Amino acid sequence: MTSVAVSGLCKAFGSQVVLRGLDLEVADGSLTAVLGPSGSGKTTLLRILAGFEHAEEGTVALGGTVVAGGRTHVPPERRHIGYVPQDGALFPHLSAADNVAFGLGRTERRGRRVEDLLGLVGLAGQGRRFPHELSGGQQQRVAVARALATRPGLVLLDEPFSSLDAAMRAEVREDVARVLRETGSTALLVTHDQDEALSLADEVAVLREGLVAQRGTPEALYSSPLDPAMARFVGDANLLPGDRRGAEVETALGRLPVQHGGALPEGGRAVVLVRPEQLALDLGAGKGIRATVVESQYFGHDMVVTLEAEGGAGRLRARLSSAAPLAVGTEVGVQVTGPVAAWPAGDSGAAPSA
Ligand SMILES: Nc1ncnc2c1ncn2[C@@H]1O[C@H](COP(=O)(O)OP(=O)(O)OP(=O)(O)O)[C@@H](O)[C@H]1O
Numbered sequence: 001m002t003s004v005a006v007s008g009l010c011k012a013f014g015s016q017v018v019l020r021g022l023d024l025e026v027a028d029g030s031l032t033a034v035l036g037p038s039g040s041g042k043t044t045l046l047r048i049l050a051g052f053e054h055a056e057e058g059t060v061a062l063g064g065t066v067v068a069g070g071r072t073h074v075p076p077e078r079r080h081i082g083y084v085p086q087d088g089a090l091f092p093h094l095s096a097a098d099n100v101a102f103g104l105g106r107t108e109r110r111g112r113r114v115e116d117l118l119g120l121v122g123l124a125g126q127g128r129r130f131p132h133e134l135s136g137g138q139q140q141r142v143a144v145a146r147a148l149a150t151r152p153g154l155v156l157l158d159e160p161f162s163s164l165d166a167a168m169r170a171e172v173r174e175d176v177a178r179v180l181r182e183t184g185s186t187a188l189l190v191t192h193d194q195d196e197a198l199s200l201a202d203e204v205a206v207l208r209e210g211l212v213a214q215r216g217t218p219e220a221l222y223s224s225p226l227d228p229a230m231a232r233f234v235g236d237a238n239l240l241p242g243d244r245r246g247a248e249v250e251t252a253l254g255r256l257p258v259q260h261g262g263a264l265p266e267g268g269r270a271v272v273l274v275r276p277e278q279l280a281l282d283l284g285a286g287k288g289i290r291a292t293v294v295e296s297q298y299f300g301h302d303m304v305v306t307l308e309a310e311g312g313a314g315r316l317r318a319r320l321s322s323a324a325p326l327a328v329g330t331e332v333g334v335q336v337t338g339p340v341a342a343w344p345a346g347d348s349g350a351a352p353s354a
Pocket residue numbers: 013018036037038039040041042043044045086192
């Protein structure tokens with residue numbers, strides 16, 4: 001197990017600046033996700049950590065020892081890192097077992113280690129199959145087993161589930177999270193998928209314009225985003241205008257308690273975040289603000305309804321756990337449950353760089 005401390009990392013390709021002074025810490029034994037849009041520098045960051053790429057400035061320390069920075073550059077093979085690259089990249093001419101065994105010494109190759117690792121990722125007895133005989137999900141499992149084989153202090157995973165279809169993605173990602181926890185690995189996973197980051201990680205760091213714009217537990221990030229742009233980036237968001245009134249904010253949906261007020265001056269104009277699952281709909285007595293269903297997406301486990309609300313609230317998205325779909329045109333009452341986040345109006349935050 002190895003903690004990671006990255007400080008002041010700068011990296012450019014020609015005139016294109018990708019990282020501009022990035023700081024990041026990963027605690028021993030934790031799973032941290034770096035979340036950023038495509039092209040934000042996630043792979044570049046992992047390649048610098050692994051030692052495949054040089055940063056122009058900044059330091060990387062693993063387990064308290066500087067491995068990159070100043071004149072120091074510890075080569076990749078001496079960093080004791082397991083790497084699962086973005087495309088999995090198994091050796092096509094080697095069997096699953098030989099792929100896993102690739103970095104192992106002779107004794108361990110012959111022992112139980114390889115079969116144990118295959119078992120750990122759910123592929124017991126499948127070691128003789130070649131990559132082309134495995135599904136995409138099975139290939140990713142082999143890639144993870146290979147990265148864990150040498151008992152690395154740190155495992156880096158580059159969007160390891162992005163090529164898998166939705167059903168398999170959920171299954172492989174749960175299994176990989178379990179394996180990482182069971183082996184006590186410190187892991188850094190990069191992804192552009194918000195659900196993946198929030199559901200898997202102990203801590204999430206959001207990469208925006210070459211920096212970690214915000215870092216925190218999934219709950220903190222989701223309920224107290226730094227600014228409206230961050231609120232949108234980490235989840236589905238209704239953003240409404242409002243006015244600060246003490247510990248509350250006055251909106252078209254009523255007076256709402258503010259949980260995360262930022263630097264809101266009393267009486268000042270605010271942008272208010274109401275998550276779709278915070279909207280409760282009343283079909284009967286019509287409690288709350290009146291609204292009409294204009295669109296309804298039914299997902300089985302829940303549904304997302306777009307509403308046109310009266311009284312200046314405009315379009316709203318509501319996420320409901322409901323037994324039956326709601327027809328377009330249905331009239332409902334809308335109420336907000338729970339506290340909201342709010343920021344001074346005009347403080348929109350930078351859009352995540354694409
Ligand atoms: N070797 C390279 N030479 C030149 N430009 C590069 C190189 N590697 C990356 N870049 C550029 O740096 C930026 C960041 O790339 P990177 O691959 O780190 O992004 P990413 O966040 O991993 O994106 P994705 O989610 O699409 O994988 C991109 O604009 C990319 O074109």
